Amino acid sequence: xxxxxxxxxxxxxxxxxxxxxxxxxxxxxxxxxxxxxxxxxxxxxxxxxxxxxxxxxxxxxxxxxxxxxxxxxxxxxxxxxxxxxxxxxxxxxxxxxxxxxxxxxxxxxxxxxxxxxxxxxxxxxxxxxxxxxxxxxxxxxxxxxxxxxxxxxxxxxxxxxxxxxxxxxxxxxxxxxxxxxxxxxxxxxxxxxxxxxxxxxxxxxxxxxxxxxxxxxxxxxxxxxxxxxxxxxxxxxxxxxxxxxxxxxxxxxxxxxxxxxxxxxxxxxxxxxxxxxxxxxxxxxxxxxxxxxxxxxxxxxxxxxxxxxxxxxxxxxxxxxxxxxxxxxxxxxxxxxxxxxxxxxxxx
Amino acid sequence: xxxxxxxxxxxxxxxxxxxxxxxxxxxxxxxxxxxxxxxxxxxxxxxxxxxxxxxxxxxxxxxxxxxxxxxxxxxxxxxxxxxxxxxxxxxxxxxxxxxxxxxxxxxxxxxxxxxxxxxxxxxxxxxxxxxxxxxxxxxxxxxxxxxxxxxxxxxxxxxxxxxxxxxxxxxxxxxxxxxxxxxxxxxxxxxxxxxxxxxxxxxxxxxxxxxxxxxxxxxxxxxxxxxxxxxxxxxxxxxxxxxxxxxxxxxxxxxxxxxxxxxxxxxxxxxxxxxxxxxxxxxxxxxxxxxxxxxxxxxxxxxxxxxxxxxxxxxxxxxxxxxxxxxxxxxxxxxxxxxxxxxxxxxxxxxxxxxxxxxxxxxxxxxxxxxxxxxxxxxxxxxxxxxxxxxxxxxxxxxxxxxxxxxxxxxxxxxxxxxxxxxx
Numbered sequence: 001x002x003x004x005x006x007x008x009x010x011x012x013x014x015x016x017x018x019x020x021x022x023x024x025x026x027x028x029x030x031x032x033x034x035x036x037x038x039x040x041x042x043x044x045x046x047x048x049x050x051x052x053x054x055x056x057x058x059x060x061x062x063x064x065x066x067x068x069x070x071x072x073x074x075x076x077x078x079x080x081x082x083x084x085x086x087x088x089x090x091x092x093x094x095x096x097x098x099x100x101x102x103x104x105x106x107x108x109x110x111x112x113x114x115x116x117x118x119x120x121x122x123x124x125x126x127x128x129x130x131x132x133x134x135x136x137x138x139x140x141x142x143x144x145x146x147x148x149x150x151x152x153x154x155x156x157x158x159x160x161x162x163x164x165x166x167x168x169x170x171x172x173x174x175x176x177x178x179x180x181x182x183x184x185x186x187x188x189x190x191x192x193x194x195x196x197x198x199x200x201x202x203x204x205x206x207x208x209x210x211x212x213x214x215x216x217x218x219x220x221x222x223x224x225x226x227x228x229x230x231x232x233x234x235x236x237x238x239x240x241x242x243x244x245x246x247x248x249x250x251x252x253x254x255x256x257x258x259x260x261x262x263x264x265x266x267x268x269x270x271x272x273x274x275x276x277x278x279x280x281x282x283x284x285x286x287x288x289x290x291x292x293x294x295x296x297x298x299x300x301x302x303x304x305x306x307x308x309x310x311x312x313x314x315x316x317x318x319x320x321x322x323x324x325x326x327x328x329x330x331x332x333x334x335x336x337x338x339x340x341x342x343x344x345x346x347x348x
Numbered sequence: 349x350x351x352x353x354x355x356x357x358x359x360x361x362x363x364x365x366x367x368x369x370x371x372x373x374x375x376x377x378x379x380x381x382x383x384x385x386x387x388x389x390x391x392x393x394x395x396x397x398x399x400x401x402x403x404x405x406x407x408x409x410x411x412x413x414x415x416x417x418x419x420x421x422x423x424x425x426x427x428x429x430x431x432x433x434x435x436x437x438x439x440x441x442x443x444x445x446x447x448x449x450x451x452x453x454x455x456x457x458x459x460x461x462x463x464x465x466x467x468x469x470x471x472x473x474x475x476x477x478x479x480x481x482x483x484x485x486x487x488x489x490x491x492x493x494x495x496x497x498x499x500x501x502x503x504x505x506x507x508x509x510x511x512x513x514x515x516x517x518x519x520x521x522x523x524x525x526x527x528x529x530x531x532x533x534x535x536x537x538x539x540x541x542x543x544x545x546x547x548x549x550x551x552x553x554x555x556x557x558x559x560x561x562x563x564x565x566x567x568x569x570x571x572x573x574x575x576x577x578x579x580x581x582x583x584x585x586x587x588x589x590x591x592x593x594x595x596x597x598x599x600x601x602x603x604x605x606x607x608x609x610x611x612x613x614x615x616x617x618x619x620x621x622x623x624x625x626x627x628x629x630x631x632x633x634x635x636x637x638x639x640x641x642x643x644x645x646x647x648x649x650x651x652x653x654x655x656x657x658x659x660x661x662x663x664x665x666x667x668x669x670x671x672x673x674x675x676x677x678x679x680x681x682x683x684x685x686x687x688x689x690x691x692x693x694x695x696x697x698x699x700x701x702x703x704x705x706x707x708x709x710x711x712x713x714x715x716x717x718x719x720x721x722x723x724x725x726x727x728x729x730x731x732x733x734x735x736x737x738x739x740x741x742x743x744x745x746x747x748x749x750x751x752x753x754x755x756x757x758x759x760x761x762x763x764x765x766x767x768x769x770x771x772x
Contacts, residue, residue, distance in 0.1 A: 041435075045440075054374055083362065112369075158648050242383075299368075327481045
């Protein structure tokens with residue numbers, strides 16, 4: 001019929017389609033403070049929503065990138081207080097460094113306070129470990145885009161799942177070597193490329209090798225270098241939603257980040273308390289002690305305050321950017337194929 | 349290459365050795381929603397005079413603007429108004445849509461159509477946004493109808509056929525909550541019979557009304573009980589009367605006062621509880637995951653898209669989009685080609701015409717030329733003959749002159765002779 005046809009063409013030619021004529025909506029945003037007139041009960045929607053989300057559970061996918069030996073797996077285990085990284089799940093600690101960058105994802109279900117979370121940790125062994133590291137970020141970028149592609153394919157189905165499985169990388173921890181000097185060219189190259197497709201949180205690994213002054217100076221230098229190179233790490237300035245966000249995030253961006261961290265999954269007795277730490281001849285480094293390192297800041301930032309935001313920025317911005325680009329490319333199936341779960345098992 | 353291994357999926361979870369802090373996740377999510385604000389859209393379907401606006405005023409404790417409708421509407425229309433309500437830290441954008449003139453016409457065959465079209469239009473608007481290349485779904489003002497309150501006239505007998513027809517058309521598109529309006533017109537015993545009759549008619553006609561969900565243990569019991577009380581018999585009133593020592597919403601009759609919020613008098617409290625305080629989020633979720641998905645699926649199939657082809661590569665919306673676009677372009681090209689052919693044809697024809705004309709001209713020219721030549725020849729011949737005559741004349745003249753001169757010489761003497769002879 002007539003109107004359907006024109007809408008079809010309009011949709012295809014990407015003109016802003018005219019929605020069908022609705023009856024006149026006299027938008028009268030009358031600001032009525034309902035509590036003055038008697039309790040209605042619309043504030044119960046918060047509880048209703050909370051109950052529903054608890055029931056469905058959450059997904060979170062975190063990627064760790066950095067040269068081997070920087071303590072990536074340990075840090076992730078420390079973050080989630082559990083053996084969730086690749087190294088803890090039955091792989092040989094003595095295994096050889098791979099000749100190319102590999103992507104290894106491992107998932108666990110963890111629960112706390114009635115909240116169920118499917119946590120996937122994506123490790124990238126081989127990154128930065130070769131003699132020639134040119135383009136070693138490419139397999140990583142490819143993996144990230146493949147997850148967007150998977151989601152997109154599911155989203156455009158006619159009959160689609162109630163909840164589309166989310167394998168997209170919500171957060172990428174980039175481990176900077178604590179040289180104390182400056183960022184390496186590889187660090188800059190990686191972050192330049194990937195900050196456009198994923199939320200990157202740079203961390204300074206093994207920060208127990210620097211004194212407080214060295215740490216402060218190094219952080220300042222790193223921040224400057226990132227700024228000079230136009231690298232927007234998470235939380236990105238352009239996505240601050242309101243003044244409150246901006247104030248909070250400015251402080252994090254300009255003072256706290258990059259977090260200088262130490263990881264450990266061993267506990268020691270300090271002042272009568274059991275703490276996570278690293279034992280050295282000159283003392284015990286307490287991981288969760290803010291005067292020793294910034295691990296607790298990283299943990300609070302990633303898990304306790306910004307976890308949902310990391311997911312939302314991934315979904316509303318990075319994914320949308322990918323989708324818009326894909327749909328704009330004329331005649332465009334991507335050259336990459338998405339491997340299915342069946343293929344995965346055979347790789348073992 | 350990569351692989352994903354899931355350990356502990358479904359049953360065994362990995363133990364945590366301390367407090368991680370992701371139990372704050374629901375709070376993080378809820379806080380973001382609160383900052384964003386919520387939308388809730390109610391559609392009231394019912395005949396004029398059944399108290400739709402009054403009930404909305406009563407439910408939301410306020411007087412929404414608007415005058416009562418007349419009975420002389422030519423057709424069914426929908427009137428929509430949006431309000432911003434705030435309670436604690438919750439900002440709700442409430443949209444109330446009401447039918448105007450429903451049931452007033454003599455011929456009600458098409459009465460349901462504007463309602464269905466309105467509901468579809470909201471789905472369509474959302475779908476269009478979702479299909480855009482550059483879209484802003486998380487900031488989209490959702491106008492899809494989350495709940496449809498169907499007002500049944502308190503006749504006490506049974507559902508009207510208009511009600512059955514309309515509800516049947518709406519039940520796959522919206523969550524229907526049937527209510528008996530102005531139920532203070534029916535006695536308690538009649539009400540029970542009425543409810544049973546309505547429920548059985550709905551069932552026998554296959555009308556799917558909204559069921560309050562019973563899958564979550566915390567609300568399963570109350571929802572289950574409430575399901576049995578449908579359709580809710582309601583009364584609306586914004587007038588407050590002093591009953592005892594409290595001010596209450598009520599309607600005063602000579603024989604007594606009907607209290608709106610008294611559960612022994614009517615089901616208003618039940619309606620408010622179910623619609624707002626317990627299931628508002630579920631109504632929104634069902635609208636999005638069930639009704640909207642159905643609309644979307646039907647619409648896309650209608651437009652010619654399809655999902656996985658079982659024996660070959662999966663078709664994606666994008667691919668079919670591309671295929672359709674190419675098809676369209678192909679059509680365009682064909683048309684272009686046809687037009688070009690026609691143009692070429694016309695040119696050829698015109699050329700032929702012109703050639704004909706040219707030929708004629710040439711022929712004419714040739715004819716004229718020949719004529720001219722003939723004329724010229726004639727003239728030349730004439731000229732020649734004239735010349736010949738002139739020459740002949742000249743010859744004769746020369747001959748004559750010669751003769752004359754000869755004659756003169758001889759004739760001089762001749763003449764003298766003649767003259768002498770004359771003298772003699």
